Amino acid sequence: MSKAKRKISFVIPCYYSEKTVADVINRIEETVLKDGRYDYEIICVNDGSTDGTYAVLRTLAETQNKIKIIDLSRNFGQHAALMAGFHYVTGDIIVCLDDDGQNPPEEMFKLIEKCEEGYDLVSAKYSEKDKRGIIRSIGSRISFAMSRSLIDMPKDIELNSYYCMKRFVVDEIIRYNNPYPLVHGLALRVTKNMANVELRRDERAGGQSGYNLKKLIGLWMNGFTAFSAKPLRIASFLGIITALIGILFAIIIVIRKLTNSIQSAGYASTIAIILTISGIIMIFLGLLGEYIGRIYISINNAPQYVIRSTKNIEKEMGVGGE
Numbered sequence: 001m002s003k004a005k006r007k008i009s010f011v012i013p014c015y016y017s018e019k020t021v022a023d024v025i026n027r028i029e030e031t032v033l034k035d036g037r038y039d040y041e042i043i044c045v046n047d048g049s050t051d052g053t054y055a056v057l058r059t060l061a062e063t064q065n066k067i068k069i070i071d072l073s074r075n076f077g078q079h080a081a082l083m084a085g086f087h088y089v090t091g092d093i094i095v096c097l098d099d100d101g102q103n104p105p106e107e108m109f110k111l112i113e114k115c116e117e118g119y120d121l122v123s124a125k126y127s128e129k130d131k132r133g134i135i136r137s138i139g140s141r142i143s144f145a146m147s148r149s150l151i152d153m154p155k156d157i158e159l160n161s162y163y164c165m166k167r168f169v170v171d172e173i174i175r176y177n178n179p180y181p182l183v184h185g186l187a188l189r190v191t192k193n194m195a196n197v198e199l200r201r202d203e204r205a206g207g208q209s210g211y212n213l214k215k216l217i218g219l220w221m222n223g224f225t226a227f228s229a230k231p232l233r234i235a236s237f238l239g240i241i242t243a244l245i246g247i248l249f250a251i252i253i254v255i256r257k258l259t260n261s262i263q264s265a266g267y268a269s270t271i272a273i274i275l276t277i278s279g280i281i282m283i284f285l286g287l288l289g290e291y292i293g294r295i296y297i298s299i300n301n302a303p304q305y306v307i308r309s310t311k312n313i314e315k316e317m318g319v320g321g322e
Contacts, residue, residue: 007039008032008112009091013081014044017099018052024097025060025067027105035109043068043085044099048075061311069311076305078161079181084305086170088313095164096183103162107199111164114197121187123163125196157194159184179302180294238284242277 010028014021025042032040044067046054054071061067070084082096093112097103103124114122153159165187173186 005037005039006093007041007091008108009089009094010040010042011082011085011089011094011096012042012044012099013047013078013085014049014053014057014099015047015075015078015081016049016051016053018049018056020101021053021099022056022060024099024101024105028108029064029066031105031108038093039091041066041068041089041091043070043088045070045072045081045085047072047078047081058311065312068313070313071308071310073306073308079183080179080305082183083174083176083181084307086174089167089170092167093164094167094170097162102202104200104202108164110197110199111162114195115164115166117195118193119195120169120191120193121159121163121165122195122197123157123159124199124201125158126160126199126201153184153188154192154194156196158196159187159194162199177304178298179304181304238280242280246277 012021012024021044025044028040028042032038044057046057046069054069057067057069061069068088070088072081072084076084086094093115095108095111097105097108107124111122111124169187169190172190173183176186
C-alpha cells in the first residue's frame with residue numbers, strides 16, 4: 001500500500017488581478033505536478049475585486065476542484081484575506097504568495113525544502129534590485145524596521161509576501177479573531193524558528209500594486225497598535241524627558257532671576273518651545289486614541305472579513321460551499 005502524499009496548501013489573496021492570477025495558478029500546478037512528491041490545493045481569496053478577477057477564478061474552479069475560491073464581500077486587506085484562506089487549509093505545509101506573478105511559483109520548493117529541514121517558517125529574501133514601486137519598497141523597509149523594534153523579529157530575518165509555514169503555525173495564527181490582523185506579527189507570536197531563502201523577484205505581470213500610501217500607513221498602524229505597547233512606553237519616556245528639560249529650564253530661569261542676570265526672552269523662542277511640546281503631546285494623544293479606537297472596534301466584534309460565497313470549499317468546514 002502506497003504512502004499518502006503530504007499536501008501543500010497555497011493561499012493567494014487576489015485583488016484586481018484578472019490578467020495575472022490564472023497564469024500564477026497554472027504555474028503552481030505545473031511545478032507541483034512536475035515534482036510529483038506532494039498533493040496540493042490552491043485557495044484563492046477574492047478580496048473585494050470589482051473587475052473580472054472573481055469570474056476568472058470561478059471559471060478555473062469549475063474545471064479543477066483543487067482550486068478553491070473564497071469571495072469576500074468587500075476589500076478587507078491582504079492580511080485579512082490571508083486569514084480567511086488560513087481557516088480552510090487542509091495541507092501539511094502552507095505557502096503564501098502574491099497574485100501578480102512577482103513571486104515565481106517555480107522556486108517554491110526552495111522554500112519548502114528549507115522548511116522540511118526543521119524550520120517552522122521560511123520566507124523569500126530578495127538580494128537583487130527591488131522591482132516594486134518606490135512606495136512599496138519604502139513601505140517594506142519601514143515594516144522590517146518596525147517588526148524588529150516592536151514585535152521582536154530576528155535581526156537576520158526578512159518576512160516578505162512569499163513564504164511557507166508548517167501547519168501548526170497556521171492553526172495557532174487563526175486563533176486570533178480580532179480585526180486588523182497582521183500575519184507576520186501573529187507568526188512571530190508562535191515561533192522564532194525562521195529562515196530566509198534567496199529567490200528572484202520577477203517583474204509584475206500586469207496591473208498596479210494594490211498597496212498605496214494610505215494602505216501602507218494602515219498596515220504600519222496595525223504593527224504599532226496590535227502587537228506591542230512599546231509606542232506607549234516611548235511616549236512615557238519622551239514625556240519624562242520633556243518634563244525634566246522643563247524643570248531644568250525653570251531652575252536656570254530662577255537662578256538667573258536671583259542673580260539679576262536674566263534677559264528678556266524673545267517671543268520666537270517661546271513660541272517654538274510651545275509648538276514643539278504641543279506637537280509632541282498631540283502626536284501621542286493621537287497614538288493613544290488609535291489604541292483606544294481599535295480596542296473599541298474589537299469590543300464591538302467588528303469582523304476580520306465577511307465571506308459572500310465560496311467554490312469547492314467543503315460544507316463540513318463551516319462554509320456553505322458549492
